[in-house]
Amino acid sequence: MVDPVRLTLEQLRELRDDIAPQAARRSRASVRRRVDRWRDRIFFIVQCALAAGVAWALARYAVGHPQPFFAPVAAMVCLGFSFGQRLRRVAEVMVGVAVGVGVGDLFVTFFGTGVVQIVFVIALAMSLAVLLGAGTLMTTQAGVQAAIVTTLLPDPGAGFSRWLDAALGGVVALAAATIAPAAAIRRPRQQASAVLNELAAILVETADGLRTGDEDAVTDALRRARASESLLDDLRSAADEGVAVVRLSPFRRRHRGRVQEIADLVVPLDRAIRNIRVLVRRCAVSVWRDEKMPAEYPMLLERLADGTRLIAESLFEPHADVAAHRVLGELGRRTAVMPIPASLSGVVVLGQIRSTVVDLLELTGTTYDEARQLVPLRPDGLDEK
Template structure:
């Protein structure tokens, strides 16, 4: 989970995970009451624990977590009961039973959660459970908590399904802002702005990671919730966009590094190249709007094609920096066309050779 220094960021984090916390709290209460009433367990403390662990603060692999908690408890209870019956309780027995339970779980190719639960439950049974019946009761509590978690996992709001598009749109708007700041930095010779923009761009890895994480969470919801499975194809599409988005952002960072060179050396760029930066920024904003609204990106495609045509009218060979900036802008156009659903060959064909550039000139590698 992210760590933030400012209070406002922490409050924002609480808002983001508020649903998860409420869901865990309600599931814990329901699991306790269900185990107490249905199973007639006076202190079913592991029922809410199993529900909380299974749900956690992430939508990822909830079904697997439920299974691992239940199986881990069963394995720990079985081994703990066997040792209590034969060897009794004590420090040596606890040491041995935890080692055996965790080792056996690991040999079964279990996940970390299952291995941990096996160790924890074997220790609990060896120290707190007076006999096999109590051990079985804890296992039933775990099953009860897991079942409640399964039901709770199926009840999710629509916001996590919208979040992947929102996160991707936020990255695109940030990319558009870089282009506008690059234009201002060159026009004003503002070296501080150029480097500040580059620093912002270098911090974009977390934003890209958020897009991927949001897509994975959304897919987990679509798989586990019977009412959300219709979103699976859309979420898969957004997950596929993260690779293309990453390419565009990487080209944007390389562009900004060149902009710092231009400003530091006091160089100038063709006014048409600077205008291209603004036109590309407007187009990226349009892509973000259409992506977030789940609209077919017809407008942004036309705008990208126009940017590509305009870029071909700018002559090359005037300056190295001018050629590098232009090449990176044109490469970003190809990335963004692919982001809007155009296949790679068509995207490349949409960007004609620049004036003075031979048709066979290869595109910059990413």
């Protein structure tokens, strides 16, 4: 007879032996993620720290303000967002500080400090900022600075010097922002490559699932296809940041052409992702419903994946563009002579393959009209968009 207590203890030991290595792996992975995140942000951290120090030093020793509190704060706030927003952000911070400091100093002069004064001055400063057409940052800054003036620094005679400190901090932030990290130039290309490689992997997984009738494989491919939209959002943000850097930083303007090339990929890549998502969904439906699909379709998807992967390589090795163009052109011509499938899913998949070929050809530098010509017309009317 099995002893339930002994069995439970043995199970607990086995569970302990299993959990300990898993916990150690998760801990190491967590540490690596944190270190990688720190490495990604170290330039920004150093930039903020140096800008704050320089702003304080200029306000303290060059301008002669004994307590230049707003100078380092304004510098850090202005640097704290994306490169393309910094010009507007400097103006918002300075106006917000001016409104907050002005209202705060006025109330401290006539009414002193206290709970009622704090509530009223913050509400008034934020309301005035809104009436001036301020955004969220400027409105918040007005309230924050009014609160600081009313509570921490109630000096009625220092209103202009505080605003000057904020302006000085903003100018220092703009100067620091011209020294942009090289990562802002590299990231769009790396992100575009990651998107394309993920699309290629999705197509390969779909082809395998379609060939073997594996429901789990096509379901996972569909999940990944739906999640690919977030990768495109990351690419769009990285491209916008890169374009802003090369436009505003005199040290990075020589990279303008390369960065703009990647930014121009976003629209056709967006169309390709949408078409691939529809394609994968219809392949998944055909497997779920056990519909018969042409035996050649998995191979077509694999060739489509090959073309997609070659485009990703071409972002770093330009000669791969020629190979991608050839593979996709051959695939487009092949789809033009294939017999019309018997099932609805087969018709949809064939049409989506043709549309995706057109989208991917545009990523190789081919114009839309040229790409359509490379995917010949079909006699049955099943043509690309």
